[in-house]
Amino acid sequence: MVDPVIALTVLNGSLLALLELWCNQPEADSDQAAGTMSEMILHMLGLSPDEARDLARRPLPAAA
Template identity: 40%
Template sequence: MDAGRFRLGNPYVALAGAGGSILGFLQLWLDHPDLVDESSADELAEQLLRMYGMSLEEAHAIAHRPLPDGA
């Protein structure tokens, strides 16, 4: 937030939104695994970054980066 990448009001509400999104994603994966593929987690990460105020381009670039070794 200090760097200006995120624009949030109440950080607790933002945390609840992220947590709910992740729980919903996991429920979708358990109930309908055919609707979730390898790129789905990246898509969720991108949408969460955008929800916090990051631009479409920056959120896409960050969410689709390869994970570091050992992750």
């Protein structure tokens, strides 16, 4: 079972790393990086690689 404190720490670190990438490499494909990171985090949290890829590539729901 995933420790929620460790999981939150990993998620926060990943977000900071993504922000650092965007700030220091503005030419990087930010959508691709965010999608790849989402897949990796979902897999780390227990989804299979295929489930993580499917979920990360779904469109976001429309704002209410």
